[in-house]
Amino acid sequence: xxxxxxxxxxxxxxxxxxxxxxxxxxxxxxxxxxxxxxxxxxxxxxxxxxxxxxxxxxxxxxxxxxxxxxxxxxxxxxxxxxxxxxxxxxxxxxxxxxxxxxxxxxxxxxxxxxxxxxxxxxxxxxxxxxxxxxxxxxxxxxxxxxxxxxxxxxxxxxxxxxxxxxxxxxxxxxxxxxxxxxxxxxxxxxxxxxxxxxxxxxxxxxxxxxxxxxxxxxxxxxxxxxxxxxxxxxxxxxxxxxxxxxxxxxxxxxxxxxxxxxxxxxxxxxxxxxxxxxxxxxxxxxxxxxxxxxxxxxxxxxxxxxxxxxxxxxxxxxxxxxxxxxxxxxxxxxxxxxxxxxxxxxxxxxxxxxxxxxxxxxxxxxxxxxxxxxxxxxxxxxxxxxxxxxxxxxxxxxxxxxxxxxxxxxxxxxxxxxxxxxxxxxxxxxxxxxxxxxxxxxxxxxxxxxxxxxxxxxxxxxxxxxxxxxxxxxxxxxxxxxxxxxxxxxxxxxxxxxxxxxxxxxxxxxxxxxxxxxxxxxxxxxxxxxxxxxxxxxxxxxxxxxxxxxxxxxxxxxxxxxxxxxxxxxxxxxxxxxxxxxxxxxxxxxxxxxxxxxxxxxxxxxxxxxxxxxxxxxxxxxxxxxxxxxxxxxxxxxxxxxxxxxxxxxxxxxxxxxxxxxxxxxxxxxxxxxxxxxxxxxxxxxxxxxxxxxxxxxxxxxxxxxxxxxxxxxxxxxxxxxxxxxxxxxxxxxxxxxxxxxxxxxxxxxxxxxxxxxxxxxxxxxxxxxxxxxxxxxxxxxxxxxxxxxxxxxxxxxxxxxxxxxxxxxxxxxxxxxxxxxxxxxxxxxxxxxxxxxxxxxxxxxxxxxxxxxxxxxxxxxxxxxxxxxxxxxxxxxxxxxxxxxxxxxxxxx
Numbered sequence: 001x002x003x004x005x006x007x008x009x010x011x012x013x014x015x016x017x018x019x020x021x022x023x024x025x026x027x028x029x030x031x032x033x034x035x036x037x038x039x040x041x042x043x044x045x046x047x048x049x050x051x052x053x054x055x056x057x058x059x060x061x062x063x064x065x066x067x068x069x070x071x072x073x074x075x076x077x078x079x080x081x082x083x084x085x086x087x088x089x090x091x092x093x094x095x096x097x098x099x100x101x102x103x104x105x106x107x108x109x110x111x112x113x114x115x116x117x118x119x120x121x122x123x124x125x126x127x128x129x130x131x132x133x134x135x136x137x138x139x140x141x142x143x144x145x146x147x148x149x150x151x152x153x154x155x156x157x158x159x160x161x162x163x164x165x166x167x168x169x170x171x172x173x174x175x176x177x178x179x180x181x182x183x184x185x186x187x188x189x190x191x192x193x194x195x196x197x198x199x200x201x202x203x204x205x206x207x208x209x210x211x212x213x214x215x216x217x218x219x220x221x222x223x224x225x226x227x228x229x230x231x232x233x234x235x236x237x238x239x240x241x242x243x244x245x246x247x248x249x250x251x252x253x254x255x256x257x258x259x260x261x262x263x264x265x266x267x268x269x270x271x272x273x274x275x276x277x278x279x280x281x282x283x284x285x286x287x288x289x290x291x292x293x294x295x296x297x298x299x300x301x302x303x304x305x306x307x308x309x310x311x312x313x314x315x316x317x318x319x320x321x322x323x324x325x326x327x328x329x330x331x332x333x334x335x336x337x338x339x340x341x342x343x344x345x346x347x348x349x350x351x352x353x354x355x356x357x358x359x360x361x362x363x364x365x366x367x368x369x370x371x372x373x374x375x376x377x378x379x380x381x382x383x384x385x386x387x388x389x390x391x392x393x394x395x396x397x398x399x400x401x402x403x404x405x406x407x408x409x410x411x412x413x414x415x416x417x418x419x420x421x422x423x424x425x426x427x428x429x430x431x432x433x434x435x436x437x438x439x440x441x442x443x444x445x446x447x448x449x450x451x452x453x454x455x456x457x458x459x460x461x462x463x464x465x466x467x468x469x470x471x472x473x474x475x476x477x478x479x480x481x482x483x484x485x486x487x488x489x490x491x492x493x494x495x496x497x498x499x500x501x502x503x504x505x506x507x508x509x510x511x512x513x514x515x516x517x518x519x520x521x522x523x524x525x526x527x528x529x530x531x532x533x534x535x536x537x538x539x540x541x542x543x544x545x546x547x548x549x550x551x552x553x554x555x556x557x558x559x560x561x562x563x564x565x566x567x568x569x570x571x572x573x574x575x576x577x578x579x580x581x582x583x584x585x586x587x588x589x590x591x592x593x594x595x596x597x598x599x600x601x602x603x604x605x606x607x608x609x610x611x612x613x614x615x616x617x618x619x620x621x622x623x624x625x626x627x628x629x630x631x632x633x634x635x636x637x638x639x640x641x642x643x644x645x646x647x648x649x650x651x652x653x654x655x656x657x658x659x660x661x662x663x664x665x666x667x668x669x670x671x672x673x674x675x676x677x678x679x680x681x682x683x684x685x686x687x688x689x690x691x692x693x694x695x696x697x698x699x700x701x702x703x704x705x706x707x708x709x710x711x712x713x714x715x716x717x718x719x720x721x722x723x724x725x726x727x728x729x730x731x732x733x734x735x736x737x738x739x740x741x742x743x744x745x746x747x748x749x750x751x752x753x754x755x756x757x758x759x760x761x762x763x764x765x766x767x768x769x770x771x772x773x774x775x776x777x778x779x780x781x782x783x784x785x786x787x788x789x790x791x792x793x794x795x796x797x798x799x800x801x802x803x804x805x806x807x808x809x810x811x812x813x814x815x816x817x818x819x820x821x822x823x824x825x826x827x828x829x830x831x832x833x834x835x836x837x838x839x840x841x842x843x844x845x846x847x848x849x850x851x852x853x854x855x856x857x858x859x860x861x862x863x864x865x866x867x868x869x870x871x872x873x874x875x876x877x878x879x880x881x882x883x884x885x886x887x888x889x890x891x892x893x894x
Contacts, residue, residue: 108173110151111144117162124264128399129413130224130420133162133258139227140165140254146234148172149245155253156288160269162258164288167226169233169252170206171245181206181249185297188442189386189540192450196443207438210298210387211427212253212289212378215275215305217260217267218400221416222304225423226252244435251296256285264404271683272873275303278381279374279548279568281509282687282874289378293385294511299441300336300434301382301390304423308394310357311344311422313337314379315391316372317362319558322478323375323543323550324383325451327459327466328444330363330476332389334469336433337361340393343429344422354418356396364471368559373566375547384544385511388444389433393426395419449540455482475558482537485581486549486571487523490531495803496614498659499575499878501597504533506570508596512545515591516598524584531598534591549578552775552835560839565809567774567836568875572805575614575878601654604663609642609650610635611661614801616692616877619884621657623693625649626674633668638800638885641668675891678713680722681871685747688871689717692884705731710738714891717883719747724754743890745883747866748812760863762818766854768811769846774836776848776868777828778806778856798864798885799824799857805834806856807876812867813854824864825857825882857882862890 114137123132131139140152149171155164173181184205188195195201213222230252233241244250255261259269267273268285277286292298315333320326341359349356362370372380379390397415404412434441450456458479459465461472488500504514517532535545552567571578603609612618622640625632630646641664642650650661676695679686689696697713700721705728716738724732739758746755752765780799802825813827833848840847856867864886870879 107175107178108151108168108170109144109148110153110168112152114138114141114152114154114163114165120262123262124218124404125220125261127404127409127412128220128416130220130416131227133255133262136165136223136227136254137163140167143167143227143230143234146231150230150234155292156284158257158259158268158285159272159283160259160262162262164256164258164285165254166292167230167252167254169230169245169250170248171242180204188446189297189449192446192453192540196446196450201442201446202439205442207248207300207434207441208251208296208298209248209300209431209434210251210253210292210296210302210382211430212256212301212303214254214258214261215256215285215289215303215378216273217257217263217265218404219266219304219306219395220255220261221306221395221419222423223255223261224416224420225304225427226254228420228424229427240432240435244431247438248431248434249296250431251292251298253289253292256289264400266400267683270687272687275305275378276376276564276873278378279376279570280873280875281506287509290381290510293382293387297386297445298382299386299388299445300332300430301379301387302427302430303378303390303392304395304426305392306395306400306419307398308360309355309396309398311341311359311396311426312370312394313340313344313359313361313391313426314370314372314393315361315363317366317368317370317559318475318478319371319373319555319562320476320478321373321375321380321383321547322480322553323547325388325448325458325543326478327461328388328448329383329390330461330469330472331466332437332441332444333391334361334363334466335437336389336430337363337391339429339433340391340426343425347421347425349418349422355415356418356422363469369561369563371559371563373555373562374564374568375544376565376568384541384547386445386448388441388448391430393423395422395426448543452540452542453538455484455538455542480546480550480553482542482546483580483582484584485523485537485586486535486545487528487579487581488533488535488576489528489579490517490533491529493529493577494532495577496575496612496878497600498612498615498617500533500577501600501658502615502617502877503570503574503576503578504594504597506574507535507545507548508594510544510548511541512548513539513541514594516594518590518592521589521591523586523589524581526579526581533594533597534586534589536586538586550580554774554833554835554837556833556837556839559837561771562773562837565773565836567807567834569775569835572775572803572834573807573876573878575803599658600660601658603647603650603654603661606644606663608644608664608667609647609661610639610664611642611650611659612639612801613881613885614638614878615659616688616880616884617657618659619881620691620693621653621659622672623674624653624657626672627693632672634670634672634797634889635664635666635668636797636800638797638802638881640672641666672888673714673891675715675887676713677715677717677887678708679717680750681717681719681747684873684875685717685719685871687874688880688883691874692880694884694887701726704735707731708734708738710734710742713742715743715745715887717745717747717887718751718754720750722750722754724757741892743862743887743892745864745866745886745890747871747883748810748869752812752814752865752867755863755865761821761858761860761865762816763814763821763855763858763865764816765865765867766813766815766850767846768808768813768848768851769839769841770810772811772836772838772846772848773809774807774838775805775834776808776811776832776836776851776856777834778802778804778832778868779826779828780804781822781824781826796822796824797889798859799882802882803878804828806868806870806879807872808836808838808867809869809872811838811851811856813851813856814858814865814867815854817855817858820860822859823855823857824859825855825868827851827854827856829853859886859890862892864890
């Protein structure tokens with residue numbers, strides 16, 4: 001094991017402070033006084049603002065455009081459209097190109113005049129002495145006027161409707177030079193073997209460096225550091241800056257979360273932690289980040305966060321993601337970390353004088369607890385798009401949370417100034433690393449793609465394979481066996497065509513290559529129908545394809561706890577049938593590369609119509625019919641039946657939501673009705689409910705205490721933020737009256753506590769290890785597993801036909817089942833964990849063995865309780881319909 005690094009006392013940093021806020025730095029630049037020489041950073045994948053046709057140079061000879069002229073900015077989507085968009089619209093949003101001419105047709109600079117935002121004195125950045133969001137556009141306009149190095153574009157819009165700004169800093173390029181750069185970028189990814197031998201790549205290709213700031217809205221200083229550096233880079237004339245900009249493109253994502261920056265929240269306007277959303281890409285901000293990775297293909301990536309004292313600089317502790325080319329990644333990430341550490345500590349701050357501890361590198365200085373296992377963090381996701389050095393950097397002095405509310409303004413601004421200086425030091429060191437290691441960084445990026453395309457084995461890390469990195473041990477070795485391919489079969493073998501199409505479109509949006517069979521074929525001894533999708537794992541981004549589609553791995557024995565989730569399999573959780581093919585040749589198979597999945601929408605020409613409920617889109621289609629007054633009935637297999645008289649409305653729903661209505665062979669059971677949901681839930685669950693087209697009214701302990709109109713909702717869904725015991729007596733009585741005449745769905749410990757306290761269901765909820773999470777095996781009831789008594793609710797309909805696996809986070813199960821309780825789903829016997837991290841507690845309780853065979857979903861008259869997390873962070877798409885069916889099944893007219 002690594003021994004901790006010796007802590008040292010640094011000399012006190014001399015006064016006056018060199019920590020210059022972004023506002024002061026830009027003011028100095030605009031006044032003609034450069035404070036310090038070089039360093040710059042960058043981010044984004046902004047839609048280019050196209051220039052006039054025939055503009056060969058594409059930059060200074062025509063002057064900046066007005067924002068939005070000749071094509072305008074490509075908006076990423078509003079909260080409402082993102083939450084409620086039907087499948088067809090969602091699919092289009094995933095795959096549609098950004099408006100404007102492709103980058104390869106235009107040179108640099110790509111300037112435009114940004115429209116200022118209205119001044120907002122409530123912006124919570126102001127108190128810290130940092131740049132408020134409304135001041136960013138004017139600041140960027142001023143930076144573009146400093147010369148011909150700075151370009152500003154708009155990557156899209158946040159969930160709250162704010163612009164996401166991309167700044168590119170590089171030496172001027174003609175349109176022809178930009179096209180040549182794009183050709184080399186494509187060669188590196190698509191023909192890495194040829195790129196490795198191409199002298200033009202080695203000589204002329206500009207290293208892409210991507211620097212991301214403020215993805216957590218209340219961790220703001222990276223934005224100010226970036227603006228400060230851009231100002232310096234815009235006019236610096238020293239040899240290092242000239243060399244850097246001649247051989248690099250620096251992309252700055254100025255603020256990845258403007259909603260949170262303004263409001264002082266970690267999350268965006270939809271309540272999402274964006275640095276947990278990369279693999280799901282449910283939010284417009286993360287979709288913009290994803291496109292940056294694809295379009296810019298950064299070799300170096302930095303994500304600025306706060307707050308860890310001393311400054312935390314990745315690479316991380318184990319476990320390391322097993323799908324990386326980790327030898328290349330660790331070599332470069334560790335080397336850059338050393339440079340950042342030296343730069344940060346070189347500022348001269350001390351614990352005694354400034355409250356700043358020396359910087360730390362988790363790989364070297366910690367045993368565990370700061371891992372890079374999941375691909376949902378921005379730097380880890382970037383590694384799958386070719387970043388061979390990628391870091392989270394946590395600046396030191398906390399100015400959010402309780403500190404923001406309680407510390408004097410002077411102290412907050414002192415801390416923020418230090419944090420900005422630390423961020424600038426980290427950015428400058430990274431740029432120097434990119435400048436001096438340009439050739440080897442691009443060579444290593446090429447090698448990442450070459451291994452993927454060739455199906456070459458991974459290289460386990462060791463002292464021999466990664467020289468210069470101390471302390472590598474067996475605990476750092478994580479590799480995987482890549483299959484030959486994945487197949488999403490067509491026809492009867494495919495569990496859900498709608499789910500398969502959604503998954504395929506998601507893969508393509510992530511730059512994973514997918515083919516479709518033009519006729520039937522055989523692979524590895526199995527027959528597949530025409531229309532089956534094939535993901536060949538011999539492709540440049542095989543790591544990304546595999547990290548999304550593989551089942552994952554149980555890593556419970558590797559470390560005692562994980563920083564965040566440990567499993568996320570789209571193959572298991574998105575509702576599609578995905579088959580892993582270990583070996584075989586794809587040569588000669590009738591496969592055609594595709595840019596989008598085939599549409600599913602269809603309606604049987606006669607008879608009543610059956611709609612499956614296996615995906616959020618199908619639930620959304622059902623809810624659209626119910627809102628139009630269509631008399632829809634449940635069927636016995638977890639779907640619904642609409643009458644033939646509703647065919648015209650079904651045709652429209654099939655078109656809008658891209659779902660299939662087949663001819664029904666049964667008349668159906670209980671009639672369903674439109675459901676209005678009062679929901680005390682997490683932001684991810686609220687988002688998922690709206691994605692499924694439910695009418696949702698958010699509630700909480702406070703809103704119920706203030707008075708709630710019981711006629712406004714038909715069912716209550718609770719997982720968070722509602723404590724029956726904390727309600728005032730009158731509100732508690734009103735809640736009990738509501739529950740006596742309406743349906744209830746509970747999830748997790750909070751939902752189960754309310755359900756049992758209100759005596760809605762005679763069960764004992766048992767909480768497992770609260771740190772546990774992962775994909776679990778489950779057994780769904782066929783309707784016969786009951787503890788006694790008849791049931792008025794959904795029977796076996798809630799989990800009928802559901803997948804044989806689910807997702808858990810702080811898992812829960814139910815014991816002591818009383819009369820009238822149905823077991824709709826149970827954890828698989830033995831150890832139900834398929835992938836993730838789930839250990840017993842120190843006393844031996846709460847582990848997966850204790851949960852095995854126990855009830856995970858139970859129901860009774862007008863009540864359903866979930867011990868699983870079927871809507872977690874808008875991710876496990878194939879599990880969503882279980883909650884939807886529960887809400888529909890328990891609803892009743894008072």
